Amino acid sequence: MLVEHCRGCGSSSLDIEIGDVRYVAPMTDDQLQDFARRYAAAWCSHDPDSVAAFFSEDGSLAVNDQEPAVGRSAISAVAQGFYDAFPDTVVILDLARVAGDRAVFLWTYEGTNSGPGGTGHAVRFNGWEQWTFGDDGLVAVSDGRFDTVEYERQLAEGI
Numbered sequence: 001m002l003v004e005h006c007r008g009c010g011s012s013s014l015d016i017e018i019g020d021v022r023y024v025a026p027m028t029d030d031q032l033q034d035f036a037r038r039y040a041a042a043w044c045s046h047d048p049d050s051v052a053a054f055f056s057e058d059g060s061l062a063v064n065d066q067e068p069a070v071g072r073s074a075i076s077a078v079a080q081g082f083y084d085a086f087p088d089t090v091v092i093l094d095l096a097r098v099a100g101d102r103a104v105f106l107w108t109y110e111g112t113n114s115g116p117g118g119t120g121h122a123v124r125f126n127g128w129e130q131w132t133f134g135d136d137g138l139v140a141v142s143d144g145r146f147d148t149v150e151y152e153r154q155l156a157e158g159i
Contacts, residue, residue, distance in 0.1 A: 039054050040091045059072070060142065068141075087112070087115055102133070106127075107128065111123055
């Protein structure tokens, strides 16, 4: 098991584990980069529970001011909804930055809307999530945003 330790953490630091990697909160920039890469990889795995594992037990994920999904099972259901609509989902990490107990994760989403009732069109759009980390070192709150007008255009017309 790989153990990552933050620089300058006192005895109040908290170990967390995701898969075979353990983090110590608060995260350093290097740890955030690894966390963000693994989060993007979780989305690409098409395993919704892998996505939800990056969130605190009662963490939340909101997208474009919609009602947040609260708890890992609800977050897993959001991810599954994307997989159902876009069976070839790919999430690319564009940038991640940390500031204290918060971070921003900028991403590019790619997929083909070939799920049930889909348009068959490919989409490629950018967005971001603002993360607030919980005491457990996982995402407690994620506020996600993307351009819905461009997304809807791509669903109708393709890239």
